Structures are given as structure tokens and as C-alpha cells.
Amino acid sequence: AIRMTQSPSSFSASTGDRVTITCRASQGISSYLAWYQQKPGKAPKLLIYAASTLQSGVPSRFTGSGSGTDFTLTVSCLQSEDFATYYCQQYYSYPWTFGQGTKVEIK
Amino acid sequence: QVQLQESGPGLVKPSETLSLTCTVSGGSMSSFYWSWIRQSPGTGLEWMGYIYYSGTTNYNPSLKSRVTMSVDTSKNQFSLKLSSVTAADTAVYYCARVYSSSSTVFDYWGQGTLVTVSS
Numbered sequence: 383a384i385r386m387t388q389s390p391s392s393f394s395a396s397t398g399d400r401v402t403i404t405c406r407a408s409q410g411i412s413s414y415l416a417w418y419q420q421k422p423g424k425a426p427k428l429l430i431y432a433a434s435t436l437q438s439g440v441p442s443r444f445t446g447s448g449s450g451t452d453f454t455l456t457v458s459c460l461q462s463e464d465f466a467t468y469y470c471q472q473y474y475s476y477p478w479t480f481g482q483g484t485k486v487e488i489k
Numbered sequence: 490q491v492q493l494q495e496s497g498p499g500l501v502k503p504s505e506t507l508s509l510t511c512t513v514s515g516g517s518m519s520s521f522y523w524s525w526i527r528q529s530p531g532t533g534l535e536w537m538g539y540i541y542y543s544g545t546t547n548y549n550p551s552l553k554s555r556v557t558m559s560v561d562t563s564k565n566q567f568s569l570k571l572s573s574v575t576a577a578d579t580a581v582y583y584c585a586r587v588y589s590s591s592s593t594v595f596d597y598w599g600q601g602t603l604v605t606v607s608s
Contacts (some may be wrong), residue, residue, distance in 0.1 A: 437596065
């Protein structure tokens with residue numbers, strides 16, 4: 383199975399900050415990568431797929447980039463509702479796998 | 490707006506079979522893949538497998554010997570059975586829709602249901 387490793391595991395930030403989360407695949411996955419946001423007690427929400435395509439309804443402050451093994455999720459201007467845990471997911475090969483998550487906390 | 494809702498026992502005894510059903514509303518099951526994903530503190534998010542509306546399945550090899558998925562499009566439902574459960578199967582179980590055959594990501598999720606394995 384392809385292992386997805388996110389960094390950092392958690393960090394603190396302030397509203398208005400630009401933040402970047404990294405996801406690395408254990409082997410090349412082209413652009414078959416998605417990002418999800420999860421808030422406590424809720425299901426994950428799809429933000430981005432195909433590494434950089436914004437899901438309908440997701441604010442444009444979220445951007446994804448990368449291909450191959452290294453990917454990033456950037457939030458250009460952090461809002462209060464963005465404090466959450468973010469997960470990457472590869473769908474290049476079975477079994478589809480997720481990263482361990484990155485928790486973005488309020489500083 | 491598509492909505493998914495998991496249902497089933499919240500407590501299962503070790504060695505028994507976990508059974509969950511996902512009811513889909515607000516849309517058709519046709520032409521979509523439907524998945525089960527679970528989440529536990531120990532293993533994070535784990536894709537368990539999918540079932541196509543026609544009944545074709547694909548399971549995570551880590552669970553393949555124990556998992557069975559089925560679909561009943563007449564009831565707009567799909568189901569999960571996980572046999573021989575242990576405490577390690579304690580998790581929040583989500584059902585989800587796969588967005589498309591070319592972008593196999595999860596665009597609609599149920600709220601999740603906590604299943605505890607304990608005697």
C-alpha cells in the first residue's frame with residue numbers, strides 16, 4: 383500500500399495567516415491526490431481533488447499543488463472556520479490511503 | 490442534495506459480525522461507487538472498500554477476508570458486514586459516495602456511527 387505522510391502533525395496559527403501543509407507519498411501517484419477538512423465530531427469534507435482542483439463550494443483561499451510524490455495544501459488567509467484537521471488521500475492505486483492528518487490550532 | 494445516513498448496532502461483541510447499513514437520499518445510487526471508511530485514533534482514516542451500484546466490489550486487502558459489502562438499489566441502501574471483530578475494529582464508521590470513476594474521492598459522507606467492540 384502507498385503510505386501518505388503529512389507534515390507537520392499539528393501547528394498553531396492565527397487568523398489571517400498563510401499556512402501550508404505538506405503530504406508526501408511513498409511512491410509516485412501522479413496527481414491522484416485529494417485533500418479533506420475534518421472538524422471535531424464531523425465527517426471529512428472534500429476540499430480539493432486531482433491535486434489542485436477545487437471542489438464546488440470550497441473557498442478560493444484553499445489551493446493545492448504538486449504531483450508525483452510531493453503535494454501541498456495552502457490556505458492563503460486563515461479564517462476562524464478553517465481551524466480543523468486536514469487529511470490527504472491518494473487514489474492512484476488500491477488500497478486508497480489517507481495521511482495521518484494535520485491539526486491546525488488557534489494560536 | 491445527496492445525504493447518507495449510517496445505521497446499525499453501536500456495540501458488537503468480540504468474534505461476532507459487525508453489520509451496518511447506509512441509506513442514500515436526495516439522489517440515485519446508479520452510476521456511482523459507494524464506500525465504507527472507518528476512523529480510529531490508532532489507525533486514522535482507513536478505506537475499507539467500495540461497491541458499485543451494480544454490485545461489483547473492491548475491498549481493502551487488509552480486511553478482505555472479513556468484509557462483505559452489498560447493495561439494494563430498490564431501497565437506496567448499501568451495507569457492510571465485518572466478521573470476527575476484535576477491539577481493534579472499534580471505530581467511527583462512515584459511508585461515502587465516490588465522486589466519479591475518474592476522480593475516486595469521497596464527495597458525500599454520512600455523519601458517521603461509532604461502533605464499539607466489547608463484551
